[in-house]
Amino acid sequence: MSTMDRREFVAALGGGLTVLLSVDVRALLAEPDQGRGYPADLNAYLRIGEDGRVTLFTGKIEMGQGVNTSLAQMLADELDVPLASIDPVMGDTDVCPSDMGTFGSMTIRFFGPPLRRAGAEARNALVELAAEKLGLPAERLDTRNGYVFDRQNAAVRTSYGELVKGQKLVRRVVTAVSPEAVAEHDVCNRPAPRIDARLKVTGAARYAGDIRRPGMQYAAVLRPPAHGATMRSVDTSAAESVAGARVLRDGDLVAVLHALPDAAAQALARVKAEWDIPAAAVTDRTIFEHLQQELPRAQSLAERGSVDAAAPGALKVAEARYLNHYVAHAPIETHTALAQVEPEKVTVWVSTQTPFSARDEIARALVVAPEKVRVVTPFVGGGFGGKTYNLQAVQAARLAKLAGVPVQVCWPRRDEFFHDRFRPAAVVRVRSGLDASGRLALWDFETLYAGTNGAEPIYEVPNVRVMARGGWQGNSPRQPLAVGPWRAPAANTNVFAVESQIDRMATAAGADPVSFRLAHLADERARRVLRMAAERFGGSFAPAPSGRGIGVAVCNEVGAFDAAIAQVQVDRATGRVQVQRIVCVQDMGEIINPHGAELQVEGCLTMGLGYALAEQVRFEGGRVVDENFDTYQLPRFSWVPQLEVVLVDNPGLAPQGGGESAIPLVGAVVANAIHDACGARLTELPMTPARVREAIERGG
């Protein structure tokens, strides 16, 4: 909940004028915001300026997903103002409604409804104000383009800016209003170009590292060579002798400050630290055996019928173990923050997905009240879950306090790899079998360390057991490296296992991968995306391996349903896989910005090629071996196939998540296509050329 009362809110906004409106709070609370605690007061969401411009306040941040545009579209429709008149203010903890963070494809799904409600309430109140001003009954008035006008004579009108000018009004709107129906929208459900495009193509867009404050210094922070290492001694004399350099030490935090960032980094290189490094017990080559030695408590996710009773009578029972390695977030912008510590206020510009948690973390570190800390979130240069933790902001704040000047911390790439909380290394075991008619008879699934999303099958099976042990939330003592949420957490791993195993069952049943899935899918949305994908892909489907290299996968994530069909080419000699084409159909309910939604699906499919084919964090004990993009491979232009994205027209369903739902398909759709191409079944991600070659040599 916003802790600010109205007076503070106005003060925080400074010069602009605010129409203070109070609404029937009970009506708002009846509107489900799914327990996310968004404020009932519409002034928390928007402000109408004297010039008619509308400021939209959200605790969400913009990291490329385009919600600055789609949230503005939602507000523009409710308020009846041009899209271009809306200025989003995002992730500023002093003026935006409190928010748990930007992750889980929740911005449009959960912040969208209260924002729409606030816009509708504000429009209603403006009509009431206009009715008084124009001396006309409110029923005769309508709104368009930032004006309230007389339906009987459109020349009689007043602008929103005029209505709020010079007034500080508190009005009580007694009737609760409803947001517009989809059919009434003129801005939503139509492609809108990104509102930040011009800033981003001209270099004018500001990221955390682009903020400058007078007297600021750049910090280079010493980090241990390995996780778990403890510092035995440190000699900073050589660094201190560098002109302009200043060494700061606060317990475990050692840093060099300089007016130039590159000079700070060079001086840091002259710090001589000795460390005690624990012996490397686990590496990326032994991680899976290590993880399976001691199992965390099992959590039952689904139990129907009895898999144990069904197993003896089942046919073609197949057991498999699916593996995936640690995967890095690797945003192109590394974790960055600039902190300014003043007696009454701490201001920190942070590259973060969780500005409010960053505020609280900084407050704890500096031992000040959270209200004294303001986190401002400029544009974020990619997050993918990796910017949900804010170590760099705490480092910057601690150093700024010590130094007495503003301090910027911008991690070098090797620190970004080192401090990353990876997508967990995980193991999934599946046992499944058929009945005499070739239908699925049992499905026994246990996921270890991935997490729960995507683990429950979307298919109809009479005997099901789904268990999860451990997950990406919180660190397990068994995981040698820190783990965290990575775009579509858990689902990438689990859907890889589910959809690979379903494919094996289709082959065992002698069925093609599309009709086998359709025969087991009851959900109409799931059936529709798969049928549409098959239609768009064209041709007919044959039982795998057909030699054609066509793979299929379906999933249900963040409220959306997605189906993908891919075609690949496998070089049997080298094991190299080239994905040639992916068709992906997504049903995400009402689509606010079709342009943006399509781009998110394309982004998921492209990013997914990395974890499918190449991305694996190599480590030796606590030492992260990969430090830059020379050894850690991200998808490149030459990898990208022809992408065909189709969005299902389903406006009757409230908007669902769109930022992640397609990425879990990629591992499975590529694995299934490889199998169809050459008969080799890959069960370990990433499917590197060496693993593909090995699987071919094994004979599938």
Place this chain on the structure above:
Amino acid sequence: MNQRIRFTLNGQTAEVDTDPARSLLWVLRTDLGLTGTKFGCGEGHCGACTVLVNGQATESCSLPVGRAAGAEVTTIEGLAQGAQLHPVQLAFMEHDALQCGFCTPGMILRATALLRRDPDPTPEAIVAGLEGHLCRCGTHVRVIAAVRTAARALQGGAQ
């Protein structure tokens, strides 16, 4: 040892008094205040810091500023002619060929250099030209489409 280094930056004379071994990237971002050029990896693996040096796309993190002496340097801030954006910038906007936007300046400058050298590139040539640029958001297909559109616009066949 500091040196006085002079070069042309976005059409204007720029002069810095600094260590010539420092990278052009940090001189641009810090000493000269042009933050459109981004730091991504610091070792020439990602392309985010790409600028034009005498018309050549160059990773500024790996170029000592001393070697830019006397050169013509163009950063993303200098690509537009006043308020008139360059056709490559316009094409990136038209195709929504960006998401977080952090790799965008480098890609736009790389594409600009590519189109000067090869005004009518095949899709394969565009892919080869951009291969050294990383985009974690996965905007690649849009970038390729944008570069093709920009090629047509630059050849006068705007559409």
